[in-house]
Amino acid sequence: MSGGFTLSAWAIDLTPLRVNRQFRLLFIGRLVSMFALGMLMVVLSVQIYDLTGSSLQVALVNTALGVSTFVGALAGGVLADRVDRRRVILVSRALAIAGLVGLACNASLDEPSVAALYVFAVWDGVTGSIGSTAFGAAVPAVVPRAMLPATGTLMAMCLDLGSAASPLVGGVLAGAGGFALVYWVVAVISVISWLFLFQLRPIRPGASEEAQGGEAAEPAPGAAETEPGPSSVLPGESSGELSGSGSGWRGWRADLVGGLRFASREPVVAAVLLMGFLQIFFASPHVLIPEFVQSTLGGGPEAVGLMYSATSVGAIIATLASGWVPRVRRVGLVIVGVYVSSSMWVVAFGLSPTVAIAAVAMALVGAGDVIGEILRFTVLAERTPDRLRGRVQSLWAAQATVGDSLGGPVLSVGARLIGVGPVIVVGGLVAAVTTALLLLTHPRLRTLTRTPDTGAADTEADSQTEVDTQTDAGTQTNAGTQADAEPGRDPEADLAHKPAHNPAHKPTRSTP
Template sequence: MKLISVLRGLVDWSALAIDLRPLRENRQFRLLFTGRLVSLAGLGMLMVVFSWQIYELTGSSLQVALVNATLGVAAFAGSLVGGVQADRADRRRLIVWSRTAAVLGFVALAVNASLPEPSVAVLYVVALWDGVAGGFSSTALAAAVPAVLTRRQIPASGALMAISIDVGSVVAPLLAGVLLAVGSAALVYWVVVAVSLLSLVFLLGLRPIVPTADESGPDDSAGLWPDLVAGVRYAAGDRIVGGVLLLGFVQILFASPYVLIPEFITDDLGGGPTALGLVYSAPAAGALVATLLSGWTGRVRRIGRVQFIVFTAACLAVAGFGAAPALWVAVVAMAVVGAMDVLAEVVRFTILSERTPDHLRGRVASLWSAQGTVGETLGGPALSLLARPLGAGGAIAAGGLIGAAATAALWAGLAPLRTLTREPDDFDEPDEVDEAAAGIPAETTMEEMPR
């Protein structure tokens, strides 16, 4: 009790606690948050059962990587096309229809898993289908969230969107592991279908979220390619936005161990489905703690420097996971990975939301999604091949160290992002929130940021 009293005197916990005001003040954001939270609970279970079923049917981590690569290529295409559409049309409509299409894919997985001999080919086909649907949905939602916020709400909303991943994923993978141990893959898939349908109920309550009109926005009469090029040109020409995208790509390319987790847990640590679910849940648990204590992120001034620090720490934690001699060490390492990843996500959300005009948010979101899927598509098979001479743990550790070294190199080469500062707002001053608003003025982007 004495120690607790001392800690209370040393730390201002109210300054660390997550800011919940966007949920109280903004109904549009509240519906987006809740729909995403429920959906991610289903996806957390799907992530476990999908990889486990592939490995169970084929006995090959390379097959796990190839199916995930198929998913990544489809998501890449879906996110690019979806990004343009999110800058052209009602983002609510895109979210609802793409989520509905994804549910149909989950039904196909459940039916396939119920067969006496499930088809691996079906897993590839559904990976293509759900990859495209997920690409549309994720980019439309990423463009919709900052469009319904005021500037003061952006950092807090970034943390809240991150916690939707944490809460939606911390229990779901563990539950999927337990259901696999006592039931079957088909059971888990049907639960995913039910949870995904529930998420649609919340998303249907959204008002239209139409992009802000701009002369340089997408031209509905033009093809997709000119609009895609315009988005890429903006990201490449803005050294802050381009730097954030590049930094995220490097980490995902080298320090994303997820395709090797089934092999690492099974062969290196001797675990089963429950251990697998525990490891998959660990990043969400670490992220949950970090997000609940994320109140300080809205007051960070040297925001670019923080971005580099958390990315480096995440890569080093991945290396520690690959070198783990026991399950508990692996769980702790992955919890640290999750904590650093979520802090990077909050900072990234703040930078891109304030930096990007509303009429370009869909395309910038699609580029962020695309760099993630390209990184996973290239990095997964590369790590799987590296695991042949080094073993799963050795390949994971090597990837983490390479990612940390690459991030250090970018620290030297991306001076505008490294020196980026943000002047925090007066967080005690209330905002007038228009729930029907489709966007916030372009003038609310960060001040005094080098281009």
């Protein structure tokens, strides 16, 4: 039966897990480590407060963690574009496990050291973010382009499932056996995650744009051929400026500058990163939830917990029903629409008169945010050359860290000035308006389209970029890019003459 409603058309696509061993190992390793991380973050804050009785100390240790995460993400991005990403993941995770053992030993002392908690928090921030950045660069490198939306969906589900119950488990274990027990449990879980990741094959930067996994899916018979993505070399610069070939501090600095230059000059990548920052900065009222629930809605701790849980529940439901996402064609307009809608649900949350309505609004915020993240992941993965994915992934992590670190204090100050409800409403409205304005300031978002087989491409803009790139004497392009940039060639006509994709054909395993 075709054309009608089918459950499979809406259900989450598990194909990458079924057919790609490399991705399966990454997914399991990530899921296990996210469960451990959720326990760690809660228990670390609780132990700091238990030792000092100061909320300021809790805020300071989280600030130290955020700063170290930012630094580690930038360093991890360069490393992930220079050496085998599997090696970066394994070494950084091993160092993080050593820090967990240190936390457990410190917690076992009669008088645990507060200074040691700061040191290990910074250690975890640096090592954890290096590994996470390399991990983020590795995921799109091991799956075919056609599977990127499904891959992004599964990684979003991994995050939600891994962090849904772990804070509660960590709190229960801390109450039953003390902080040292929790740290030891987290260390053991992290070792299990490391053992899964150890089974990965090497994931070298730039080795493949399609799939490095031995079980990567092959294109379906009769499917449209994958078009070349946007040129990784922009007008006015050579490919050497973007590659990780330098040594010493100058080489690292050149790599960082090369990644920033690519992200700022590739208009779609720049818009997608900026969009995420705007959402996190203006439309993330999580820091205000306790005050809003208690002072405006008259709820207690249970209602506060309900708000946080509602966001995760909404995200999980949206992820499980995300089978339609890979079929989105006007992906640029849809991303903007999703985030504008999510921002307006933040407004609805700030105007909510009851706990029940507020919980529904937060569930819809969570649903919109996760769909937006899936689409942004897909676009960034398709628009970024593999040898630059580490640095672009570090910028993804940086915009989240900076947006959260700055947005929370700004909203808190605003709540003191105009009230907690009004500042949530204003933040949501500002996020909605500024996100919509990206369609004017970054017009290529309006023309950004994708198909299941060719991926995201603003055909007119990409063709012009490639023409400009070829005319630059210092720029090197491959033969496929040159062919697509022939004067007078109509990219839309090229797409129209490609064989139609037959959804009945399922991807098959390739020979290891």
